[in-house]
Amino acid sequence: MQIKSFEEYEQTYALSVEQPETFWAGIADNFLWRKKWDKVLSWNFTEPNIKWFEGAKLNITENCLDRHLEEHGDDPAIIWEPNDPERDSITLTYKILHEQVCRFANVLKKNGVQKGDRICIYMPMVPELAVAVLACARIGAVHSVIFGGFSAKSIADRINDAQCKLVITADGAFRGAKQIQLKEVIDDALIGCPTVSKVVVLTHTRTPVSMLKGRDIWWEDEIKLVDTHCPAEEMDAEDMLFILYTSGSTGKPKGVVHTVGGYMVYAGYTFANVFNYKRGEVFFCTADIGWITGHSYIVYGPLSQGATTLMFEGVPTYPTPSRFWEITTKHKVNTLYTAPTAIRSLMSFGTDPVRGQDLSSLRVLGSVGEPINEEAWHWFDEEVGHGKCPIVDTWWQTETGGLMISPIAFVTPTKPGYATLPLPGVQPILVDEQGQEINGNDVSGNLCIKFPWPGMLRTLYGDHDRCRQTYFSAYPELYFTGDGCLRDADGYYRITGRVDDVINVSGHRIGTAEVENAINMHAGVVESAVVGYPHDVKGQGIYAFVIFPNHHEDAELTRKDILQTVTRVIGAIAKPDKILFVSGLPKTRSGKIMRRILRKVAEGETANLGDVSTLLDPTVVDEIIDAAKQA
CATH class of the missing domain: 3.30.300.30 (ANL, C-terminal domain)
Known part of the structure; x- marks a missing residue:
């Protein structure tokens, strides 16, 4: 499944464009299916209607957990590094993670959660957040993770839009020197959320909280009442896996829907290739699971490949600007995947915080969330990677489910500020304002995609027409990304920023x-x-x-x-x-x-x-x- 050379990339890319169904069927064969598909793909971009691996049956947690147990059950699955460096880190092996997921899945079932129910998760960056996400997927419930920085009104809007049945939260969260009262915010939000019947509360900060009789229950109490046997629910490839809300050009957030089969194949494939992941390595994605980066490259992508994924609760500059580098040294991190904002922030502290640490374990560096400016690219390359780690400058979106345009580590020649080339299966196109294709190189235009890929959104929850209008109506038969882009003389892509509001x-x-x-x-x-x-x-x-x-x-x-x-x-x-x-x-x-x-x-x-x-x-x-x- 891994591409080893640029020549192999070119051959693989050609196959993925000329015979996309053959290509993706071959990739999907690397995953565990209870029943194979009847049809690889059916689609049109007018309605839009996209279906991948139709008729296939699976459960994504069997791919992320069960299939690793026999040979790799004692390998570390998640390493958790707390906000406070004085506290001990925690390592969950695949076996322990599997047990915790099954146990919490049984807690959800005990509290009335059924396949298809929507579950709101509003938690700190702790291992239980990953457990909660996977437990929902285990029983076929649809998770909607909300970033811990959103207000009560924003949470209420998202809960009501998805008609969530249950909320999973914690007493509070630590973020740098701050303590955030998560339960208090949830209490405010739920005043206007009639569909929520239960709230599961994890103890984390030991902040006093209000617990409503009949509604609020403690995580710690509930897991004592269930066992660790929980068979995975059989899901159709096109069943909903999660809803993730993202900001749009109108005031109402959009609930992007991803489905089980295609998303799993795409997140796993892109993770294994772009980062050139080798089993046993430590992969450190610094994002929050409340964003798509955390869904795809802290939880589902790495775990589907049997990787060791590192979760960090804190912020890059607390208690000192050495925090990322200390974590890298302590856990012998091999891949560091972070945002240009974090890099620029750490640059402002000079080179002393970096130079005091042993970063020799690093093999690959990654950038995500926005185009990285050249100054930050060079600093990352020289001061962190010491000129020996390829930087994968990745372009993708909540709606794409996974990486779209990016170098493949040790394969694609990189260029500062460029996302470089599309990954296999991704067919980008530049168009002018009238929707006419702009051919050739050394050109710029609006970035669209002309053919479906397995990880793409299927709809916006409860509003399919808005999905059509937002992504498929600007340019007929194309997915419009909302980004401007230039393609240089070498055919490399550089994202120039949003062209919408x-x-x-x-x-x-x-x-x-x-x-x-x-x-x-x-x-x-x-x-x-x-x-x-x-x-x-x-x-x-x-x-x-x-x-x-x-x-x-x-x-x-x-x-x-x-x-x-x-x-x-x-x-x-x-x-x-x-x-x-x-x-x-x-x-x-x-x-x-x-x-x-x-x-x-x-x-x-x-x-x-x-x-x-x-x-x-x-x-x-x-x-x-x-x-x-x-x-």
Whole structure:
């Protein structure tokens, strides 16, 4: 299954394009199926309707756990490194992880969870989070993991959209020097969530919490009441595995749906190849399981391949900026997969924190979440990899399920700032605004994919038409990624950023409409417009232009009030970095906000704003420029 040379990559890629069904059937043969498929693929991008491995029966946890037990049951499956370096790390072997997953799956069944029920998981980065995810998959329940930084309102929206039956949470979470009251946030969220009947609470921070009789139960108590025998539920390849909410260009988050068979094959295949994984190595993905990176490359991808995956509870700079490097030294990490934001943040502390550690175990470095800038690429290469570790700069999305355009470690020649070439089975295409294909090299356009791959989303939960409109309507018969892209003289791809109203902050997509809705909830705000702008650490920051007639009384306090409102409605992750009070917004006569102008102002490029004569009130632009200069 692993590609060993660039020549083999070219041959494999050619096969995957010319005979995709033959290619993917061959890859799928490396996994465990209770019944093989009747048909590899049926699809159209108009409805859209995509089915992979139709008629096949399986359970993904048998691939991630059971099939490794006989020969590798005592191998480490998960290593957990806590937030506090003074605390001991924990290692779960495949055998122990299998027992814990079966036991917790029985807890879910005991509490009324059945195949197809949706389960909300809002937990810290602890081993029990992986256990909870796998336990849902074991019994055919659909997990919806929500990142621990979201607010009660954001959680309630997601729980209600998926009509979750049960919530799994913890008393609290540690994140650097902070303690987050998870149970308290869940309690606030559940005031408006009538479908939730049970809440399972894990003890982690030992924070006092309110436990409601009849609804709230302790994880520790429940697992004592069940045994470790839990047969895996037989699933159809196209049954739902999980829902993961992602920000869109409208205010309402989208519940991206991934299914069991195709997602498993794609996550496992891309993991094994891109990172050139060798059994026994330690794979350290620094993401949170609340994002797709954690789903695919902390849990399902690595475990499906019998890997050792390292989970980290903390943040890169706590208690010192040596934390990543200490973990790498301590656990002899072989692959480090992290975000450009983390790299840029650690660069700012200089080289001393890195040089004090033994990083000789590293073989492969990876970057995820946003395009990595050249300066960060070279620092990562020289200071962390000592020039001997290939950097896989990976491009993919929540919707794609797994890596799409990326170097293959030790196979693809790399180039700083480039995601390089598509993986086998991925057929990218660049189009202009009219949807015409842009052929040849040294060109740029909007990035689309013209043929399905097994890991792609199947729908948006409860709203298939929105799925069609968002991804398949802009350009007929193509999946539109929402990203701009250039293809250089060598045919290498470089992602240039979002072309829709989505901002990529620290590798996390945040819809401008969602932030604007939150700002507009503040009592004094008349209207707002949000754009992204270049940020030295985050990649993109959030710049908010706000009409607030009475802000002059205490502008700084008003800014803090607005930030508090955004934190309350969405979570701290969506707080604007800059708020500029303005008297009006640049609008067309039809009332559309001209974000192009606001982006230029946010970037400090006010000399060339283009034609503003078509605006309803062109003088607003000068006022905004003056306000920005004075800010």
